[in-house]
Amino acid sequence: MFSVHAEQAVLAAALKARGYHCLLELLHPDAPIKPRHRRALLRARRMFRGLSIAVERQTATEGWANAMPCARCKQMLLRFGIHKVEYTTPDGWVVGKVRDCSSKETTAYHNCAHVLLT
Numbered sequence: 001m002f003s004v005h006a007e008q009a010v011l012a013a014a015l016k017a018r019g020y021h022c023l024l025e026l027l028h029p030d031a032p033i034k035p036r037h038r039r040a041l042l043r044a045r046r047m048f049r050g051l052s053i054a055v056e057r058q059t060a061t062e063g064w065a066n067a068m069p070c071a072r073c074k075q076m077l078l079r080f081g082i083h084k085v086e087y088t089t090p091d092g093w094v095v096g097k098v099r100d101c102s103s104k105e106t107t108a109y110h111n112c113a114h115v116l117l118t
Contacts, residue, residue, distance in 0.1 A: 029075035045081035052084030
């Protein structure tokens with residue numbers, strides 16, 4: 001059994017919708033980029049250019065929760081050319097760059113998270 005983070009799920013849906021099924025294995029940040037992936041990855045990066053990803057997480061009782069992308073999601077987002085991120089913290093929304101996310105949690109699963117490519 002494995003877990004899919006919210007960021008992975010939205011990228012998978014976007015890739016499938018555009019016919020980039022061959023790139024689904026690259027959603028795992030440790031997967032090597034093989035020569036057969038290079039051309040499709042460049043096209044996908046062009047497709048995602050200028051887009052940002054918004055991740056929100058709410059708890060049942062306390063309102064907003066931390067939805068900062070974990071280190072693995074950060075790697076994956078950068079691999080696909082997404083550089084802008086918006087996410088929630090207990091204090092509200094944060095807007096910034098993916099590379100500036102420095103989550104100490106290596107397994108920051110986004111339970112009940114909602115993600116939107118904008």
